[in-house]
Amino acid sequence: MIFFILFQVLLLREPVDKVGFSTNQKQIDNFFLNSKNFGNYIKFKKNDKVPLGVISPHDDHLYAAPLYIEALKDIKAKNIIIFGVAHKAKKWGVEGLLIFEDFDGFKTPKGFLEINKGLREYILKNLKKDEFLVCRDCQAEEHSVEGILPFLEHFNPDVKILPILVPYISFDKMEEISKDLSLIIFKWLKENNLKPVEDLQIVISSDAVHYGDQGWGGKNYAPYGTDCRGLKKAIKRDIKISKKYLSGVIKKEKLREFLLNLVEEKDLKIYKIPWCGRFSVTFSALFLKDLAKNFGREIKGVPIAYGTSVQIGETLEEKNGLGTTAEATLHHWVGYLSLKFIF
Template sequence: MKEEIKKFTIFALITAMFFIVGSCSKKSKGDLTNIRGLADTVGFSMTKKQIEAVVKRAEKVEGDSLIAEKLLLKDPWIAGICPHDDHVYAGRVYVHLLHNIKAKRVVIFGVGHKAWKWGVRDKIIFDDFDYWRGPYKPVPIMRELRKQIISKLDTSFYLVSNKYQSQEHSIEGIVPFLQYYNRKTEILPIIIPYMNWTRMDSIANALSEIISDIVKNNKWKLGKDIAFIMSTDCVHYGDDGWGGKNYAPFGVGEKGFKAAVDRDYYLCRNFLEGKIDTSKTRKFLYTLVDKDLYTYKITWCGRFSVPFGLDFLYHLSADFNREPFSGKLLRYATSYDLGRLHIKLDKPGITAPRSLRHWVGYCAVGYK
């Protein structure tokens, strides 16, 4: 009898151990029910069929310029700037950056379009999801990286909100392309709301120190194992469909269109290309926004996400004792001149019109 009890006890212990190990293993992969919903169910490709139709058509239309780009690029981008507008408008620009993001781990700095409504400023915003939706399968969040960052970052520098992250679309639009090019992609989404340069530099510097330590401890290679993306659309232009606001300082005819495009090119060439420099990045921030932070000077929605990301990259390069990363403008275009990408599907669709009275600029910039 004692022998039977002993055998039963051993069996029970082994069973319990398997259960515990299984539970821990399951937990380490995350909870598939803790998945972020979609903010935009119209403009983005959220099925395998949709993203494949968009990318294949975009790459075909871009043709020789994209082929030449692929031949010239020897190393993957460490970081980049990418649009987040409707895929059938901006898809031809997305592909110029994202085909050469090879790292499976990608930190994405997004826009806080509704930060004024949330009443949030001076803090970067994380979420607490385990997964985001992707066209092929759920996209894992780099939960361990997020956990380490949050444990070390000054609590006044961040907040965690699934609500805010669920209402923001600027990161969501990039994810399908990342997963198309790399099925193993994992992301860390971070929203950048209103903040002045001093605050921005403090948070970006602190974040770069934490991430650089993690990268070094894990022996990851920049560009190969981890990459960084800043989300923005360029100028939002016109006098129609902007909530009653007039965003057409040069007028709405062909001359106004050309003047606004020329200004976007100037911004890209002077602030985004070449070596990242803090004085240049600071000047870029205050070229886009008034010092009250809430008033646009030029209507780029990534007026905080891009300067923050550039400043983060500047400090990251210093943490690795290397020259500042250098940017290259890969593609610039607008919803007006690109028109709608022709795919044989009803979705993705469009969330806004395109005309001389309502159009948006897009840029793709790579850094290494």
């Protein structure tokens, strides 16, 4: 008798950043073992309510680890949608829709996190054809999801993920897609006897301001100067943005103002204030608002913490092979916002 053993070959998405992101368990464990040694960052008033969604950074782990941890520690649902940034959307020539992938999983320090293929298929079956694109190469090149996964995996090892990238999208188009997607997710939850928060949570990938006069492709992103006073003013502006537009009850008008505070209305590709997550945050907050509305509820934003690469810095003595992909100085730094959306 001849026995045939069939091995399923999984299509796994490989890490794109092996310098700034943890690629083995020793590296990620080191952040939790040495969390008391993190540099200075701001913690806002504590709110213990488990979130429906959170904003997490996606910068180098040596810089942003405490903000990842603050954002992701309460993400325990077994189904997680991650809305990522599409940094190379201009290169890809993609805008006005959501970008999906066709992988089986994403490689992580512990092995891999499985893609929720059932949810992905359900969405793609029901979403309008002009509202999405399946692009393996786009997702393979984008780093804004993978940086989150080692921390997510630490808190939630059995999770299934669904990464969705958000490129340039006008606010009006965001509204259309958000209403459609939120209704699809609402129906999926109901059909599978699942509950928001308990069974499904949302992670939104975004770094805050990119600041300085060096290392930004020849552009000067330092309207307040590059001394300590400039740092304080830029931080104050970031916190003001988060509290004015993303805190309290989330409303459509506030989100439109948030987006147009960051980009030019006539050309969405031009920054007013360089937040790379300008589209991922706006769309995801709209989606959470619409999803909550389907349940007869409101969604509220609650800031958790804020820090910068220049203040947190490379605070761990033992780096275990981890590096950084850019300098952290008063001439070049990035802001990080951790914020929760409660249901």
